[in-house]
Amino acid sequence: MKALVYGGPGQKSWQDVPDPRIVNPTDAIVRIDTTTICGTDLHILKGDVPAVQPGRILGHEGVGTITDVGASVGNLTVGDRVIISCIKSCGHCANCRTGLYSHCLGDEGQSGIGWIFGHLIDGTQAEYVRVPYADNSLHRLPEGVSDEQAVMLSDILPTGFEIGVQYGRVKPGDTVAVIGAGPVGLAAIATAGLYGAAAIIAIDLDKNRLEQARTFGATETVISGSGWKEQVLALTDGQGVDVAIEAVGIPQTFEMATRIVRPGGNVANVGVHGKPVELHLEELWIQNINISTGLVNANTTPMLLKLVAQQKLPAEKFATHRFALDNILDAYDTFSRASETNALKVVITR
């Protein structure tokens, strides 16, 4: 088959590799019908994730059709259309039993690390992929949900919802600020209303992304430049927001989140930080705030899938560009120049 293979920092190639096959009885083989690219793939290509070794097939998002199942797979059969979760879950370990799939203790990849596709085992930017723990890590797709909608449920929608909205403890009537209106921040904006957010303030450097944010449910937008903090405080009668969600992953934006949260509020960090970040406890200790962090569990994917099927969550709106799998290198080019191309998610189909 063909697959996108990481060759070390700055290097990738669309090349012939052996077809994946069933290794463990809990595996399934999935033919990739639709995949996409995540900002994390760009981090890997820069060499920021040293655990990813040359030779690894990239990608952790995908929708496909099952072509083979191991002997102990019970819930799925050949021909099923499925969403591939970006997080493995064996379903049996102590962490999986509490829904903490991000720390699944199953041996695949590495025990205790839930994100393994395109990281510690071969990923989804390929014609086929081996999916461990298939019964728990795949979700069968109902009729009426398109691949293009479903692929947004592999990672971005559960991430924005779980690590932004749920960990941020959004509740009815809240004012929520989302710093960073990339796909993940937009996913938080699109799902904040599920817990009754009354006002959603999107903050970004990029005007196009702020316009996008309004279409996903932001009620106010603020350019991340001079005077940004005063603007946010003015929108909250000087009180600060109930929940500040950080969805960028740089020290500056984490600090921003801590500067606009009201006493008793919540700061939910979603961004992946490659550098140490300062935490000003000498000022924050008196504020009675909660700060949360985390890797997505993707345990809300079945619920979010129902909302997409009922047309209550516009997953399809994330798709801005489309490519054939054979042209995945062009898709990377468009995605990596998002500030020029206005790409949100590039959809890649077989």
Ligand code: NAD
């Ligand atoms: P992205 O790069 O597409 O979006 C980031 C946005 O932040 C951009 O729109 C950019 O213009 C904006 N931005 C940059 N600097 C800014 C600043 N100073 N002020 C305001 N906005 C600024 O990224 P994404 O794909 O949306 O992902 C967002 C973050 O979430 C990344 O760090 C990603 O690695 C992380 N992530 C975390 C998890 C998790 O499980 N915690 C899962 C997936 C992604």
Ligand code: ZN
């Ligand atoms: Zn587990």
